[in-house]
Amino acid sequence: MSVPVKIAIAGASGRMGRMLIEAVLRDPATELHAAFERAGSEFVGRDPGEFVGQTTSVRITSDVAAGLQGAHCLIDFTRPEATLVHLAACQAAGVGMVIGTTGFEDAGKAALAAAAKTIPVVFAPNMSVGVNVTFKLLEIAAGILNSGYDVEIVEAHHRHKVDAPSGTALRMGEVVADALGRNLKDVAVYGREGVTGERDETTIGFATVRGGDIVGDHVVMFCGTGERVEIGHKASSRMPYALGSVRAAKFIRERANGLFDMQDVLGLRG
Ligand SMILES: NC(=O)C1=CN([C@@H]2O[C@H](COP(=O)(O)OP(=O)(O)OC[C@H]3O[C@@H](n4cnc5c(N)ncnc54)[C@H](OP(=O)(O)O)[C@@H]3O)[C@@H](O)[C@H]2O)C=CC1
Protein backbone atom coordinates (compact mmCIF):
# COMPACT_ATOMS: atom_id res chain seq x y z
CA MET A 1 0.00 0.00 0.00
CA SER A 2 1.30 3.48 -0.87
CA VAL A 3 2.16 6.07 1.78
CA PRO A 4 -0.90 8.23 2.67
CA VAL A 5 -0.93 11.86 1.56
CA LYS A 6 0.17 13.84 4.61
CA ILE A 7 -2.10 16.86 4.87
CA ALA A 8 -1.79 19.96 7.04
CA ILE A 9 -4.87 22.15 7.55
CA ALA A 10 -4.89 25.91 8.12
CA GLY A 11 -7.89 27.53 9.81
CA ALA A 12 -8.52 24.21 11.53
CA SER A 13 -11.31 25.45 13.80
CA GLY A 14 -13.20 27.26 11.03
CA ARG A 15 -16.34 26.02 9.28
CA MET A 16 -14.28 24.53 6.46
CA GLY A 17 -11.36 23.53 8.71
CA ARG A 18 -13.58 21.21 10.75
CA MET A 19 -15.09 19.69 7.62
CA LEU A 20 -11.61 19.11 6.20
CA ILE A 21 -10.46 17.39 9.39
CA GLU A 22 -13.40 14.97 9.09
CA ALA A 23 -12.70 14.33 5.39
CA VAL A 24 -8.98 13.71 5.93
CA LEU A 25 -9.48 11.45 8.97
CA ARG A 26 -12.05 9.27 7.23
CA ASP A 27 -10.01 8.76 4.02
CA PRO A 28 -7.57 5.84 4.38
CA ALA A 29 -5.40 7.38 1.64
CA THR A 30 -4.76 10.56 3.65
CA GLU A 31 -3.22 11.35 7.02
CA LEU A 32 -3.78 14.43 9.20
CA HIS A 33 -0.21 15.70 9.58
CA ALA A 34 -0.76 19.10 11.24
CA ALA A 35 -3.48 21.62 12.07
CA PHE A 36 -2.93 25.36 12.38
CA GLU A 37 -4.61 28.24 14.16
CA ARG A 38 -3.32 31.72 14.85
CA ALA A 39 -1.14 32.40 17.95
CA GLY A 40 -3.35 33.08 20.97
CA SER A 41 -6.27 31.06 19.62
CA GLU A 42 -8.13 29.10 22.30
CA PHE A 43 -7.69 26.01 20.10
CA VAL A 44 -3.87 25.93 20.11
CA GLY A 45 -2.70 22.80 21.96
CA ARG A 46 -5.99 20.95 21.48
CA ASP A 47 -6.57 17.76 19.50
CA PRO A 48 -8.17 18.70 16.11
CA GLY A 49 -9.91 15.30 16.21
CA GLU A 50 -12.12 16.78 18.98
CA PHE A 51 -14.06 18.70 16.31
CA VAL A 52 -15.29 15.43 14.85
CA GLY A 53 -15.44 13.26 17.98
CA GLN A 54 -12.14 11.45 17.39
CA THR A 55 -8.78 11.23 19.11
CA THR A 56 -5.57 11.90 17.17
CA SER A 57 -1.92 12.41 18.08
CA VAL A 58 -1.93 15.84 16.36
CA ARG A 59 -2.12 19.05 18.38
CA ILE A 60 -3.24 22.36 16.91
CA THR A 61 -0.27 24.73 16.63
CA SER A 62 0.49 28.26 15.43
CA ASP A 63 4.03 27.20 14.40
CA VAL A 64 3.34 26.75 10.70
CA ALA A 65 6.98 26.28 9.67
CA ALA A 66 7.48 23.42 12.13
CA GLY A 67 4.12 21.83 11.35
CA LEU A 68 4.82 21.77 7.62
CA GLN A 69 7.95 19.64 8.03
CA GLY A 70 7.21 16.25 6.45
CA ALA A 71 3.83 17.34 5.03
CA HIS A 72 2.90 16.80 1.37
CA CYS A 73 0.30 19.55 1.22
CA LEU A 74 -1.33 22.40 3.16
CA ILE A 75 -5.05 22.93 2.65
CA ASP A 76 -5.95 26.54 3.41
CA PHE A 77 -9.45 27.95 3.89
CA THR A 78 -8.78 31.11 5.91
CA ARG A 79 -8.58 34.76 4.77
CA PRO A 80 -6.39 36.20 1.99
CA GLU A 81 -3.89 37.81 4.39
CA ALA A 82 -3.39 34.53 6.27
CA THR A 83 -3.21 32.47 3.08
CA LEU A 84 -0.38 34.66 1.77
CA VAL A 85 1.62 34.15 4.99
CA HIS A 86 1.02 30.38 4.72
CA LEU A 87 2.05 30.50 1.05
CA ALA A 88 5.47 31.89 1.98
CA ALA A 89 5.89 29.13 4.58
CA CYS A 90 4.93 26.47 2.03
CA GLN A 91 7.43 27.86 -0.47
CA ALA A 92 10.16 27.82 2.18
CA ALA A 93 9.31 24.21 3.09
CA GLY A 94 8.71 23.01 -0.51
CA VAL A 95 5.15 21.95 0.37
CA GLY A 96 2.24 22.17 -2.11
CA MET A 97 -0.95 24.10 -1.34
CA VAL A 98 -4.66 23.69 -1.93
CA ILE A 99 -6.25 27.13 -1.52
CA GLY A 100 -10.00 27.58 -1.12
CA THR A 101 -9.87 31.04 0.40
CA THR A 102 -11.76 33.67 -1.60
CA GLY A 103 -11.65 37.46 -1.69
CA PHE A 104 -8.13 37.99 -3.07
CA GLU A 105 -7.14 41.26 -4.75
CA ASP A 106 -5.18 41.05 -8.01
CA ALA A 107 -1.86 41.44 -6.13
CA GLY A 108 -2.64 38.42 -3.97
CA LYS A 109 -3.52 36.34 -7.02
CA ALA A 110 -0.24 37.40 -8.63
CA ALA A 111 1.64 36.24 -5.51
CA LEU A 112 -0.03 32.81 -5.79
CA ALA A 113 0.95 32.53 -9.46
CA ALA A 114 4.54 33.50 -8.65
CA ALA A 115 4.80 30.93 -5.84
CA ALA A 116 3.39 28.25 -8.15
CA LYS A 117 6.58 28.46 -10.18
CA THR A 118 8.30 26.56 -7.36
CA ILE A 119 5.51 24.64 -5.58
CA PRO A 120 2.28 23.06 -6.87
CA VAL A 121 -0.82 25.13 -6.03
CA VAL A 122 -4.49 24.31 -6.61
CA PHE A 123 -6.45 27.56 -6.23
CA ALA A 124 -10.19 27.41 -6.82
CA PRO A 125 -13.14 29.45 -5.52
CA ASN A 126 -15.21 26.30 -5.29
CA MET A 127 -13.92 22.76 -4.78
CA SER A 128 -17.22 20.93 -5.30
CA VAL A 129 -17.65 18.64 -8.29
CA GLY A 130 -21.16 20.01 -8.86
CA VAL A 131 -20.09 23.63 -9.10
CA ASN A 132 -17.23 22.75 -11.44
CA VAL A 133 -19.62 20.91 -13.74
CA THR A 134 -21.88 23.99 -13.54
CA PHE A 135 -18.98 26.10 -14.86
CA LYS A 136 -18.87 23.84 -17.94
CA LEU A 137 -22.65 24.09 -18.42
CA LEU A 138 -22.38 27.88 -18.26
CA GLU A 139 -19.66 27.90 -20.90
CA ILE A 140 -21.90 25.89 -23.25
CA ALA A 141 -25.01 27.99 -22.53
CA ALA A 142 -23.24 31.33 -22.97
CA GLY A 143 -21.71 30.16 -26.26
CA ILE A 144 -25.23 29.50 -27.61
CA LEU A 145 -27.25 32.26 -25.87
CA ASN A 146 -24.73 34.82 -27.10
CA SER A 147 -27.16 37.49 -28.28
CA GLY A 148 -30.47 38.80 -26.96
CA TYR A 149 -29.98 37.36 -23.47
CA ASP A 150 -29.10 39.51 -20.44
CA VAL A 151 -26.86 37.76 -17.91
CA GLU A 152 -27.55 38.16 -14.19
CA ILE A 153 -25.84 36.23 -11.39
CA VAL A 154 -27.43 35.84 -7.94
CA GLU A 155 -25.69 34.25 -4.97
CA ALA A 156 -26.77 33.60 -1.39
CA HIS A 157 -24.62 32.66 1.62
CA HIS A 158 -24.70 32.51 5.42
CA ARG A 159 -24.54 35.61 7.63
CA HIS A 160 -20.84 35.04 8.52
CA LYS A 161 -19.45 35.35 5.00
CA VAL A 162 -17.14 38.36 4.71
CA ASP A 163 -16.58 38.75 0.95
CA ALA A 164 -19.05 39.62 -1.80
CA PRO A 165 -19.84 38.63 -4.42
CA SER A 166 -18.69 35.10 -3.65
CA GLY A 167 -15.59 33.80 -5.40
CA THR A 168 -17.81 31.27 -7.16
CA ALA A 169 -20.16 33.97 -8.50
CA LEU A 170 -17.18 35.93 -9.80
CA ARG A 171 -15.78 32.82 -11.51
CA MET A 172 -19.21 32.18 -13.06
CA GLY A 173 -19.08 35.73 -14.37
CA GLU A 174 -15.60 35.14 -15.82
CA VAL A 175 -16.67 31.90 -17.49
CA VAL A 176 -19.70 33.56 -19.11
CA ALA A 177 -17.78 36.73 -20.06
CA ASP A 178 -15.00 34.66 -21.68
CA ALA A 179 -17.52 32.63 -23.67
CA LEU A 180 -19.14 35.88 -24.84
CA GLY A 181 -15.80 37.46 -25.76
CA ARG A 182 -16.13 40.11 -23.03
CA ASN A 183 -13.82 41.09 -20.17
CA LEU A 184 -15.62 40.75 -16.82
CA LYS A 185 -13.74 43.75 -15.40
CA ASP A 186 -15.30 45.92 -18.13
CA VAL A 187 -18.87 44.62 -17.96
CA ALA A 188 -19.57 43.67 -14.32
CA VAL A 189 -22.27 45.61 -12.43
CA TYR A 190 -22.25 44.94 -8.68
CA GLY A 191 -25.72 45.74 -7.34
CA ARG A 192 -28.09 48.51 -8.43
CA GLU A 193 -29.75 51.36 -6.57
CA GLY A 194 -31.69 54.48 -7.47
CA VAL A 195 -32.39 55.63 -11.02
CA THR A 196 -30.06 53.32 -12.85
CA GLY A 197 -31.34 53.87 -16.38
CA GLU A 198 -32.13 51.00 -18.71
CA ARG A 199 -29.91 47.99 -18.69
CA ASP A 200 -26.86 47.96 -20.98
CA GLU A 201 -27.07 44.64 -22.85
CA THR A 202 -23.34 43.93 -22.56
CA THR A 203 -23.31 44.04 -18.76
CA ILE A 204 -23.22 41.07 -16.38
CA GLY A 205 -25.08 41.89 -13.17
CA PHE A 206 -24.36 40.49 -9.69
CA ALA A 207 -26.71 40.38 -6.70
CA THR A 208 -25.77 39.16 -3.23
CA VAL A 209 -27.94 37.73 -0.44
CA ARG A 210 -26.54 37.13 3.07
CA GLY A 211 -28.50 35.42 5.82
CA GLY A 212 -28.78 32.64 8.38
CA ASP A 213 -26.99 29.41 7.65
CA ILE A 214 -27.28 29.27 3.84
CA VAL A 215 -24.34 27.09 2.78
CA GLY A 216 -24.07 28.45 -0.77
CA ASP A 217 -26.54 29.05 -3.62
CA HIS A 218 -25.63 30.32 -7.08
CA VAL A 219 -27.81 30.93 -10.09
CA VAL A 220 -26.94 32.44 -13.46
CA MET A 221 -29.91 33.77 -15.45
CA PHE A 222 -29.85 34.23 -19.19
CA CYS A 223 -32.85 36.52 -19.58
CA GLY A 224 -34.27 36.72 -23.09
CA THR A 225 -37.56 37.98 -24.49
CA GLY A 226 -40.37 35.64 -23.53
CA GLU A 227 -38.07 33.14 -21.83
CA ARG A 228 -35.31 32.77 -19.24
CA VAL A 229 -32.71 30.04 -18.81
CA GLU A 230 -31.39 29.49 -15.28
CA ILE A 231 -28.33 27.41 -14.49
CA GLY A 232 -27.43 27.06 -10.87
CA HIS A 233 -26.14 25.06 -7.93
CA LYS A 234 -27.25 24.74 -4.32
CA ALA A 235 -25.01 23.36 -1.58
CA SER A 236 -26.68 21.83 1.48
CA SER A 237 -23.41 20.71 3.10
CA ARG A 238 -19.75 21.84 3.12
CA MET A 239 -18.57 18.25 2.71
CA PRO A 240 -18.39 18.48 -1.13
CA TYR A 241 -15.93 21.36 -0.74
CA ALA A 242 -13.83 19.30 1.67
CA LEU A 243 -13.89 16.15 -0.48
CA GLY A 244 -12.87 18.20 -3.53
CA SER A 245 -9.99 19.69 -1.54
CA VAL A 246 -8.74 16.25 -0.51
CA ARG A 247 -8.92 15.19 -4.15
CA ALA A 248 -6.84 18.26 -5.02
CA ALA A 249 -4.28 17.34 -2.34
CA LYS A 250 -3.85 13.92 -3.97
CA PHE A 251 -3.48 15.60 -7.38
CA ILE A 252 -0.78 17.92 -6.04
CA ARG A 253 1.30 15.11 -4.67
CA GLU A 254 2.06 14.00 -8.23
CA ARG A 255 3.25 17.47 -9.29
CA ALA A 256 6.47 19.44 -8.70
CA ASN A 257 5.04 22.90 -9.37
CA GLY A 258 2.36 24.80 -11.34
CA LEU A 259 -0.88 26.72 -10.77
CA PHE A 260 -4.01 24.57 -11.16
CA ASP A 261 -7.71 24.80 -10.38
CA MET A 262 -10.44 22.22 -9.89
CA GLN A 263 -11.05 22.01 -13.63
CA ASP A 264 -7.53 20.52 -13.85
CA VAL A 265 -8.05 18.23 -10.86
CA LEU A 266 -11.34 16.90 -12.28
CA GLY A 267 -10.08 16.64 -15.87
CA LEU A 268 -12.65 19.20 -17.09
CA ARG A 269 -10.18 21.61 -18.73
CA GLY A 270 -10.71 22.37 -22.42
N1 LIG B 1 -13.18 27.16 -2.41
C1 LIG B 1 -14.24 26.60 -1.78
O1 LIG B 1 -14.75 25.53 -2.18
C2 LIG B 1 -14.77 27.27 -0.55
C3 LIG B 1 -14.19 28.42 -0.12
N2 LIG B 1 -14.57 28.96 1.08
C4 LIG B 1 -13.78 30.11 1.53
O2 LIG B 1 -12.93 29.67 2.58
C5 LIG B 1 -12.67 30.74 3.48
C6 LIG B 1 -12.97 30.29 4.91
O3 LIG B 1 -14.35 30.05 5.04
P1 LIG B 1 -14.96 29.51 6.42
O4 LIG B 1 -14.33 28.22 6.81
O5 LIG B 1 -16.43 29.58 6.28
O6 LIG B 1 -14.45 30.68 7.41
P2 LIG B 1 -14.29 30.64 9.00
O7 LIG B 1 -14.31 32.06 9.44
O8 LIG B 1 -15.24 29.68 9.62
O9 LIG B 1 -12.81 30.04 9.22
C7 LIG B 1 -11.66 30.76 8.90
C8 LIG B 1 -10.49 30.18 9.68
O10 LIG B 1 -9.30 30.89 9.31
C9 LIG B 1 -8.71 31.42 10.48
N3 LIG B 1 -8.06 32.70 10.21
C10 LIG B 1 -8.66 33.85 9.80
N4 LIG B 1 -7.76 34.83 9.70
C11 LIG B 1 -6.57 34.31 10.08
C12 LIG B 1 -5.26 34.83 10.19
N5 LIG B 1 -4.99 36.11 9.88
N6 LIG B 1 -4.26 34.01 10.58
C13 LIG B 1 -4.53 32.71 10.86
N7 LIG B 1 -5.76 32.15 10.79
C14 LIG B 1 -6.76 32.94 10.39
C15 LIG B 1 -9.84 31.61 11.46
O11 LIG B 1 -9.33 31.70 12.77
P3 LIG B 1 -10.01 32.77 13.79
O12 LIG B 1 -11.33 32.17 14.14
O13 LIG B 1 -9.03 32.84 14.92
O14 LIG B 1 -10.16 34.06 13.03
C16 LIG B 1 -10.65 30.35 11.20
O15 LIG B 1 -10.10 29.23 11.84
C17 LIG B 1 -13.51 31.91 2.95
O16 LIG B 1 -12.68 32.74 2.15
C18 LIG B 1 -14.57 31.24 2.11
O17 LIG B 1 -15.08 32.08 1.11
C19 LIG B 1 -15.51 28.40 1.86
C20 LIG B 1 -16.15 27.26 1.46
C21 LIG B 1 -15.85 26.61 0.20
Ligand SMILES: O=C(O)C1=N[C@H](C(=O)O)C[C@H](O)C1
Ligand atom coordinates in the same frame (compact mmCIF):
# COMPACT_ATOMS: atom_id res chain seq x y z
O1 LIG C 1 -17.83 31.42 2.29
C1 LIG C 1 -18.44 30.40 1.93
O2 LIG C 1 -19.17 29.76 2.68
C2 LIG C 1 -18.26 29.94 0.55
N1 LIG C 1 -17.38 30.54 -0.17
C3 LIG C 1 -16.99 30.22 -1.50
C4 LIG C 1 -17.19 31.38 -2.44
O3 LIG C 1 -16.95 32.54 -2.04
O4 LIG C 1 -17.54 31.15 -3.60
C5 LIG C 1 -17.56 28.92 -1.98
C6 LIG C 1 -18.89 28.53 -1.43
O5 LIG C 1 -19.88 29.23 -2.12
C7 LIG C 1 -19.00 28.76 0.07
